[in-house]
Amino acid sequence: MTDISPHATELAAYARLVRRRVLIVVGLGALMLVALLFDIATGPSRLPLGDVIAGILDPASLDGPARVIIWQVRLPYALMAVLVGAALALAGAEMQTILNNPLASPFTLGVSSAASFGAALALVMGASLPLLPAEWNLPLFAFIFAFGSVLLLQVLAGMRGTGVETLVLFGIALVFTFNALVALIQFVASQEALQQLVFWSMGSLSRASWGKLGVLALVALVTSPYSLAASWRMTALRLGEDRARSFGISVKRLRFFSLLRVSLLAGTCVAFVGTIGFIGLVAPHIARILVGEDHRFFLPASMLAGASIMSLASVASKTLVPGALLPVGIVTALIGVPFFMALIFTRRERL
Amino acid sequence: MALHVTGLSVGYGRRPIIEGLDIKEISGGSVTALIGPNAAGKTTLLRALAGLVPAKGSIRLDDVELASLSVAGHARHVTYMPQALPQRVALTVLEATLSALMSGEEGSKSPAQARLRALNALERLDISDLAMRGLDELSGGQRQLASLAQSIVREPSVLLLDEPTSALDIHHQLRVMQLVEELARERGIIVIIVLHDIAQAARYAQRIIVLEQGAIAADGSPAQAITPATLARVYKVEARVEACSRGFLQVIVDRAL
Ligand SMILES: Nc1ncnc2c1ncn2[C@@H]1O[C@H](COP(=O)(O)OP(=O)(O)O)[C@@H](O)[C@H]1O
Numbered sequence: 001m002t003d004i005s006p007h008a009t010e011l012a013a014y015a016r017l018v019r020r021r022v023l024i025v026v027g028l029g030a031l032m033l034v035a036l037l038f039d040i041a042t043g044p045s046r047l048p049l050g051d052v053i054a055g056i057l058d059p060a061s062l063d064g065p066a067r068v069i070i071w072q073v074r075l076p077y078a079l080m081a082v083l084v085g086a087a088l089a090l091a092g093a094e095m096q097t098i099l100n101n102p103l104a105s106p107f108t109l110g111v112s113s114a115a116s117f118g119a120a121l122a123l124v125m126g127a128s129l130p131l132l133p134a135e136w137n138l139p140l141f142a143f144i145f146a147f148g149s150v151l152l153l154q155v156l157a158g159m160r161g162t163g164v165e166t167l168v169l170f171g172i173a174l175v176f177t178f179n180a181l182v183a184l185i186q187f188v189a190s191q192e193a194l195q196q197l198v199f200w201s202m203g204s205l206s207r208a209s210w211g212k213l214g215v216l217a218l219v220a221l222v223t224s225p226y227s228l229a230a231s232w233r234m235t236a237l238r239l240g241e242d243r244a245r246s247f248g249i250s251v252k253r254l255r256f257f258s259l260l261r262v263s264l265l266a267g268t269c270v271a272f273v274g275t276i277g278f279i280g281l282v283a284p285h286i287a288r289i290l291v292g293e294d295h296r297f298f299l300p301a302s303m304l305a306g307a308s309i310m311s312l313a314s315v316a317s318k319t320l321v322p323g324a325l326l327p328v329g330i331v332t333a334l335i336g337v338p339f340f341m342a343l344i345f346t347r348r349e350r351l
Numbered sequence: 352m353a354l355h356v357t358g359l360s361v362g363y364g365r366r367p368i369i370e371g372l373d374i375k376e377i378s379g380g381s382v383t384a385l386i387g388p389n390a391a392g393k394t395t396l397l398r399a400l401a402g403l404v405p406a407k408g409s410i411r412l413d414d415v416e417l418a419s420l421s422v423a424g425h426a427r428h429v430t431y432m433p434q435a436l437p438q439r440v441a442l443t444v445l446e447a448t449l450s451a452l453m454s455g456e457e458g459s460k461s462p463a464q465a466r467l468r469a470l471n472a473l474e475r476l477d478i479s480d481l482a483m484r485g486l487d488e489l490s491g492g493q494r495q496l497a498s499l500a501q502s503i504v505r506e507p508s509v510l511l512l513d514e515p516t517s518a519l520d521i522h523h524q525l526r527v528m529q530l531v532e533e534l535a536r537e538r539g540i541i542v543i544i545v546l547h548d549i550a551q552a553a554r555y556a557q558r559i560i561v562l563e564q565g566a567i568a569a570d571g572s573p574a575q576a577i578t579p580a581t582l583a584r585v586y587k588v589e590a591r592v593e594a595c596s597r598g599f600l601q602v603i604v605d606r607a608l
């Protein structure tokens with residue numbers, strides 16, 4: 001057999017690899033869509049899947065109550081689950097790459113703890129900003145602190161001689177600091193405020209609304225194209241910092257803008273739904289196992305994996321205890337861990 | 352093509368490693384070996400030449416002052432292959448090689464052309480069969496060859512290699528040295544390679560620079576640079592330097608001093 005063009009076999013093998021990765025990403029997208037439909041159908045009154053699809057495509061085809069349930073209640077919740085899952089997963093994936101640490105995530109590096117502190121200030125100490133509707137007070141405080149904590153990381157990253165290990169350690173120090181501050185506030189809090197705070201920190205989608213959904217969608221739409229545009233640079237960074245810089249990449253700039261995106265994404269999510277710790281850490285690992293670390297596939301796969309887990313967790317939060325709506329933050333880990341373990345073990349066998 | 356280094360000073364924090372170093376013109380088309388004991392500053396010197404560590408002084412490539420260029424500007428002329436290999440990376444050898452071409456300024460160029468260039472580089476190193484293998488499932492030596500591919504694929508004017516053969520068996524060591532010599536000759540580029548094996552440096556390099564505590568201890572042709580006196584002073588060994596039957600220098604080490 002003679003090759004007509006040079007490297008025909010390798011090129012074909014690479015084309016197959018790319019095709020497989022695209023298929024996996026598409027498959028994750030399909031999984032997310034199915035989970036989303038089930039999430040919309042699930043609730044105190046079960047709706048048939050056919051009605052859900054019809055009601056979304058053509059709202060006029062449904063009777064009044066079903067239309068209200070789908071459009072006013074289920075859809076904002078379900079879309080919020082998907083968006084939050086995708087945003088936290090993207091934030092986690094970027095953090096793991098730019099900090100070169102598989103344990104990095106918004107949760108493990110203090111972003112969520114900082115947001116909790118902001119929420120505690122608003123809930124317990126009654127901190128408020130003038131000219132703002134009361135509904136937005138708590139999310140805004142949570143956001144300011146979440147954003148601020150990443151900016152702190154940012155300042156540290158800009159200082160001379162700080163390696164990524166220092167950044168990770170600093171993030172962990174932030175976790176402990178803010179947790180201590182939150183505990184302090186809890187200690188002085190009234191019974192009622194304490195209960196609200198505990199519920200907030202469990203992470204719940206019940207605070208979703210079309211307004212918040214719009215804000216989060218805007219943040220995701222603005223940041224993710226930049227993430228995808230940086231995907232080759234992030235792939236190269238996986239080969240080491242010296243290596244990446246020797247390819248002509250300004251690692252400092254890459255890190256700066258990436259952390260900026262992370263702070264926007266994670267800050268907005270935590271502000272709207274509270275702390276959901278598991279997604280940002282594990283969705284990137286699932287994506288890595290499935291498609292590797294070519295970030296053109298790794299970043300979308302992380303987002304879709306995060307969105308799927310979050311959506312499935314939302315279904316579980318409505319069905320695990322009949323008649324009760326569990327805070328979704330409790331369920332994400334319960335749903336995600338078996339999924340994650342299964343992937344790790346099936347991969348072990350293949351090697 | 353010629354590289355001129357004058358008054359180069361490099362340090363980490365307040366600790367100077369190299370101070371006011373001058374290197375006589377390094378010309379293209381041939382291989383220059385950089386040798387010296389541990390912690391002599393070989394890695395530091397290469398990283399400074401690649402613009403990866405802040406340095407004072409002048410690094411001139413023909414008419415271009417490299418020291419004043421940005422990261423991207425540097426990368427247009429110089430590629431540095433680090434001594435340390437990345438750990439636990441879920442990329443195939445081909446993907447990693449592609450990222451060397453797609454991530455920098457020239458990333459907008461045709462991906463199809465980048466794929467061909469990457470595969471050519473792998474073929475050149477005789478690792479085409481590893482193209483689809485994951486970096487994290489390779490042996491140390493194979494990973495070193497993959498790393499070398501990421502450097503040569505960029506076709507730089509100045510190729511800096513930091514101990515590229517340290518994990519290779521003898522066959523692959525010689526193959527890499529031959530390849531590096533060919534590349535230098537074919538493309539007329541400057542190659543500076545850090546080696547631990549003095550005899551190999553003498554065999555394949557046209558010029559040897561011996562570095563000791565951030566300063567040049569000897570510089571010249573293998574015969575000029577490798578002498579028993581230099582080896583005694585720099586490496587603290589008693590050694591003989593003799594020509595073999597084919598005329599290449601051989602170093603026979605008798606004992607540590
Ligand atoms: N990142 C760093 N920070 C501080 N000191 C360093 C760093 N890298 C190297 N050094 C110091 O610089 C000196 C020269 O190191 P290096 O250039 O790596 O030597 P070589 O490559 O010749 O073994 C050593 O004393 C080492 O401790």
Ligand SMILES: [Mg+2]
Nearest residue numbers: 393394434513
């Ligand atoms: Mg070294």
